[in-house]
Amino acid sequence: MAAYKAPLRDMRFVMNELFSGTTLHQLPGYEDMTPDVIDAVLEEAAKICEQVLHPINRSGDEEGCTYENGVVRTPKGFREAYQTFCDGGWTSIACKPEFGGQGMPKLVNSMVEEMICSSNLSFGMYPGLSHGAYVALEAYGADELKQQYLPKMVSGEWSGTMCLTEPHCGTDLGMIRTKAEPRGDGSYAITGTKIFISAGEHDLTENIIHLVLAKLPDAPEGAKGISLFLVPKFLPDADNTPGPRNGVMCGAIEHKMGIKASATCVMNFDGATGWLVGQPHKGMQAMFAMMNTERLAVGVQGLGLGEASYQGALAYAKDRIQGRSLTGTKNPEAKADPILVHPDVRRMLLTQKATMEGSRALVGWVAQALDLANHHPDPAVRQESEDLVALLTPIVKALLTDLGYEATNIGVQVYGGHGYIREWGMEQYIRDARIAQIYEGTNGIQALDLVGRKMPANAGRSLRRFFHPVAEYLEAKGDDDDMEEFVLPLAKAFTRLQQATGAVAQKGMVNRDEAGAAATDYLRLFGLTALAYLWCRTVDVARARLAEGANGDAAFYEAKIKTARFYMQRVLPQTGALFSCIMAGGASMMDFADHEF
């Protein structure tokens, strides 16, 4: 199995040099988050990921979870690893101090999340889903519920789930059939079947807290009639330890393409006792609080797996000797040259590197904006940052899971036949990454969210949070000849994005199918342009550092500049094709009669 080393140098670059990690402690509430503290956190996170989670990633895939009579067992080593994880406080880092959390900035948490995803995505699903449930409960739960449940969820003693999907509905939650009957004592009887429930049942924690979407008897039709309920596996006793078993059982686990060590459960609720979270019929609101957090986290999954695959592929390309360089022997002592000499292998590796480092920068940008939105004293800054997060969330989710999946596929290709063999671990990254393009809203749904909700939101105000800084940047760099090779391609892509935005908005107003037909290509055009912008900003920083002497780290900054060049020349041109597809409109698909497919 390929080794994994957390890319701490690049994480520090994104945090401290590209964004405001070094000044985080100047924000109210983050006073303790000095660069030294953050550095120590990242180093500890790297250790547990490299030494505890990564070593059970392959074995977890081989063994998978097992199901017997409602009981789910995680693979060998997962219980011990989870204990270590909780002992280290890793379930609590992004939670509020009032519930026992460490209140770490999102900028730090997102880097830790990436490491977890790189080293063992299946494992990461358990605390990841808990955190989603924490977010929804913390935002919408009544104080009493929060006091009772959140501290144990924060400590990791109890875990959480989000129970949304049913056999006949996923995207279209308005159709759910799970019922909630008021019992008159403030509690409700929940009855129905949920599927695809990650961490729905397992042996890592003493209790599991389900957040369940269900309909009250007087619920209006559709998505406006959905409420959210808290349903624990064991009803807590007076001293808040798990008491009697509640009426919720795991009926089966799914056999999946990947993330096999993550239990994906069918959950049967049979008059289970639950409590309302938030207002009646307003469950979608609470769900979206969780969902937005999860969407960013899923984008990070794509990044994490792509990074892991890149590391594996690079090590192999340096080690594997096969054939000779096209321009003459490079390694005369051996029978062949390492495959890293071949341009096509470099093309593959650099595609991984350029897209994954670009993705990390995008995550950093959004995470910084989240920190500003939550902690900046100026309400205008908070609003601006919130807008940017809302706009970029579907892009992070869809673009990064697509790029991450593409990167995992490249990793297998670099290995040749060996990549197809399970033992090497490279094909597992493909299988694990494939789900990220689907869950928490398919990437097609993300694209519709972007063109249908985020684009028109507040008369285009959200959109301007991206367009304005890029336009200003291009304006400022217009005369910088040294930057031309980077700025010109950005300007070209940005023009395409602006024109496409106008066209989609205009055509979509007349015919919403036109917006739908453009959505996926538009999201990718947007995302690749955003990465180009961040690569330009990266080059600015790298050039400044090199001019200052680079402090012994010149190779890192040189590599940044070269990777940016590769991105501009070899990745960004896709925007031209995307632009053509968008401008071609939707008629070529909508004109098909059903029988003509």
Add this chain to the structure above:
Amino acid sequence: MAAYKAPLRDMRFVMNELFSGTTLHQLPGYEDMTPDVIDAVLEEAAKICEQVLHPINRSGDEEGCTYENGVVRTPKGFREAYQTFCDGGWTSIACKPEFGGQGMPKLVNSMVEEMICSSNLSFGMYPGLSHGAYVALEAYGADELKQQYLPKMVSGEWSGTMCLTEPHCGTDLGMIRTKAEPRGDGSYAITGTKIFISAGEHDLTENIIHLVLAKLPDAPEGAKGISLFLVPKFLPDADNTPGPRNGVMCGAIEHKMGIKASATCVMNFDGATGWLVGQPHKGMQAMFAMMNTERLAVGVQGLGLGEASYQGALAYAKDRIQGRSLTGTKNPEAKADPILVHPDVRRMLLTQKATMEGSRALVGWVAQALDLANHHPDPAVRQESEDLVALLTPIVKALLTDLGYEATNIGVQVYGGHGYIREWGMEQYIRDARIAQIYEGTNGIQALDLVGRKMPANAGRSLRRFFHPVAEYLEAKGDDDDMEEFVLPLAKAFTRLQQATGAVAQKGMVNRDEAGAAATDYLRLFGLTALAYLWCRTVDVARARLAEGANGDAAFYEAKIKTARFYMQRVLPQTGALFSCIMAGGASMMDFADHEF
């Protein structure tokens, strides 16, 4: 599991309307191959694929092959299916009548191969590899060997393998270490270890005939010192039944991402008795006879799996109701509309349809050329056809496996979360398809073959076999206003291809790494342009048929025209991005020092 129906209507279109299937019987040697005969063959093939092979595809994936003490067992049902397959004469259809074969045209055989790959790729590997061994032995074996072995391989009683790869070398076969010692009696003692040997050991046939690359004691260094040997599992008796066990054993089988019912074996040769096939040190020549056949067959694997995935996705998109059309309810009787109403779902399905039907046309073109190369009385036509096959072989292999893989991924996306669950069978297509981009020469190697060998071959003569007909077509259609929407995009892509060809040839002469850096993008640019040409020709036929009244089949021809339109507007624009990447040159990758990755 999604149902599979052989796309016979489209196969007949490609064979009889787009190419010369209906006139095949006018070629010497194909006198019996009248359209009626061919039709009957395709219908029988469809039956066995749909009713015998497809039903054991999912179960074969779940069960996989098992290994114990040198014995390999195929999954339940494979032995019976193989018997039915042999009884139907399917192992023999593309073999020469003098060895018991049916001598069917390649045009027919390629359609049958597609059906086999769609319904059960793992199963198809066993007869597929046998056929590769048949081809090499038939072309290069001594008469005695051929008389002894070929009839039993043609009947399917014995199967064959190709033993090339060793643990330390795949692409670079010059490094192989397997030794062949002459015994003085005309036989050789073969010793060494081969890996990744498909069908190396199994329980389907009474004997297995290995074709093994090995080095004679006096072998020159590198690929010029490789010889090919025939090594049977059991040495045939005087009456040509399997006699004593030979010194070759299966040491293990690989655990793979997919094609799990195909046994991928480690084969240990320990002084095994073998006979030379062809001339000493000329084994690579014989290997390439097999390899070219296999490369086309692997391209067809991509097509077959993409087609199967399309069929599954289309059925689901018509059946699954979820959400409402963006332009208003289309299915008021139900709680939601089928997802086929959504433009983004149509975009996905039509990408599958346009690329798979285009791929089928490309396979038909090459298969027709092979038939002409083998049977046409005019040597000039034979030469031309051979050139075209040589040129298009790497494109069929790489482009069709890439497009096929992309199609299988789309199939999963259309299913949403259900696509990730093994039970539905959609994710198996991804896992099965992934290997086709790797084996029989990775797609990167195909691209190098195209730019490094095929492009310069015979001073560009091969290249002209494609460029001339396309240029003539564009010339002829220049004034046809009705065709403009198809011909103009083709002309644009073709211009890009011509310019890129000039640039790659020129830069590659100065610096071979420049050709290597462009190769993969160039191959795809070439392939997508070839598909655009075939889509134009398809529209010509469809329009002509519609003008004649279409004989009750108007919807089929209308759909062809619409699909061509989608291809031009939504797939072909990629050529612009590929062109930019090619023209950007290779410096952005070659300038990286090893430590800068």
